[in-house]
Amino acid sequence: MAAGHSRLGSRWLRYEFHDDSGTWFRSYGNELWEFDARGLMRRRVASINYARIREADRKYHWPLGRRPDDYPSLSDLGL
Template identity: 70%
Template sequence: MSRPPLPPFTRETAMEKVRLAEDGWNSRDPAKVALAYTPDSAWRNRAEFVNGREAIVAFLTRKWARELDYRLIKELWAFTENRIAVRFAYEYHDDSGNWFRAYGNENWEFDADGLMRRRLASINEHPIPEADRAYHWPLGRRPDDHPGLGDLGF
């Protein structure tokens, strides 16, 4: 299975890969998102270690069951031949209606077929008043004309 764009990355293809990842995560479809990773993909997400597609699906299912109305923006930070570094921020609320914004960085490593074989994520979050939310697009893909992280001052 091939997942273009493929390494070695250029600035343009790295930016495309980041946007495709953002779009996938904003779908909030764990099975669809897991297909972007190798069958034995290894993750570190905060203090949790996740290995393989089945574990990715289970992790994302749990995540999006508690992080409601999840909306994410990713931005390219750096890249090499088969690695991409991104920064991101997302907003969500819990089942009590409390809103949060999470900020983080991810380091990605891809195989020759463009599947991510390693994902290392560092994430911090804090509560925000609902009035401070910055992501108001309808659930799903972020509109192309919506401000990015830099435009929002994140």
């Protein structure tokens, strides 16, 4: 690795989204982020899988934005 660069690997369990027709999906994946000496992302490598889910099977129910502080954690949700 070149001097002044930092890497971060992340395995994340899931996020949920819907397409324009209202079909819901859950994604799972791994990512590798590489940053330059200024802290700017210079490279991103991702492997993401999507699975169609029923709306009733969603785990996350909050308005657009970050997870509210009082919302159950991933561990609390059995993830």
